[in-house]
Amino acid sequence: EPEVTQTPSHQVTQMGQEVILRCVPISNHLYFYWYRQILGQKVEFLVSFYNNEISEKSEIFDDQFSVERPDGSNFTLKIRSTKLEDSAMYFCASRLDGGTEAFFGQGTRLTVV
Amino acid sequence: GIQVEQSPPDLILQEGANSTLRCNFSDSVNNLQWFHQNPWGQLINLFYIPSGTKQNGRLSATTVATERYSLLYISSSQTTDSGVYFCAVPSNTGTASKLTFGTGTRLQVTL
Numbered sequence: 001e002p003e004v005t006q007t008p009s010h011q012v013t014q015m016g017q018e019v020i021l022r023c024v025p026i027s028n029h030l031y032f033y034w035y036r037q038i039l040g041q042k043v044e045f046l047v048s049f050y051n052n053e054i055s056e057k058s059e060i061f062d063d064q065f066s067v068e069r070p071d072g073s074n075f076t077l078k079i080r081s082t083k084l085e086d087s088a089m090y091f092c093a094s095r096l097d098g099g100t101e102a103f104f105g106q107g108t109r110l111t112v113v
Numbered sequence: 114g115i116q117v118e119q120s121p122p123d124l125i126l127q128e129g130a131n132s133t134l135r136c137n138f139s140d141s142v143n144n145l146q147w148f149h150q151n152p153w154g155q156l157i158n159l160f161y162i163p164s165g166t167k168q169n170g171r172l173s174a175t176t177v178a179t180e181r182y183s184l185l186y187i188s189s190s191q192t193t194d195s196g197v198y199f200c201a202v203p204s205n206t207g208t209a210s211k212l213t214f215g216t217g218t219r220l221q222v223t224l
Binding site for chain 2: 031033035037042043044045048056089091093095100101102103104106107109
């Protein structure tokens with residue numbers, strides 16, 4: 001069964017460093033998303049991406065965040081200068097164009113020290 | 114935006130017991146998903162259930178879209194059912210249909 005895969009599963013980084021979280025969405029999906037979950041809280045939307053551009057973003061998604069689809073298979077989230085409060089689980093999701101069900105990856109746990 | 118509330122917030126069960134988790138949402142939706150977040154933090158898709166009832170083993174879900182709620186039933190619970198259960202519904206704003214997650218129900222199944 002096709003699935004969304006995320007790498008790495010856990011990343012530890014020093015405050016101020018740049019990190020790139022990677023996702024491989026399901027191959028025929030055209031909508032891509034990043035969500036974030038701070039420990040003990042609910043899952044929050046960060047950004048959606050369609051047709052090689054951001055279609056919607058939340059107020060959390062400020063200038064330190066960026067997304068990219070560098071090739072036909074990967075979808076990345078970059079955090080330019082990490083802060084302690086960026087520590088969270090980050091989930092990637094994808095869905096079909098015209099579909100309504102979103103498929104989530106297993107998440108990347110980011111720890112900023 | 115749409116509001117999604119789940120109840121109860123916490124639930125402790127003995128192994129073998131049954132439970133019902135509830136998800137209320139504030140606006141009409143064309144889709145609802147249930148997820149299980151395991152103790153390692155991974156989100157597992159359980160159900161995609163815009164309306165009606167679906168069953169998968171010991172789990173089943175019912176969505177009554179006209180009354181803006183969904184129920185998740187867990188029968189004969191096992192310790193591996195422990196974790197947090199989230200429902201999520203699409204936002205009606207924008208074309209990308211981002212999901213809004215509920216507040217979650219934390220389930221602990223004990224021996």
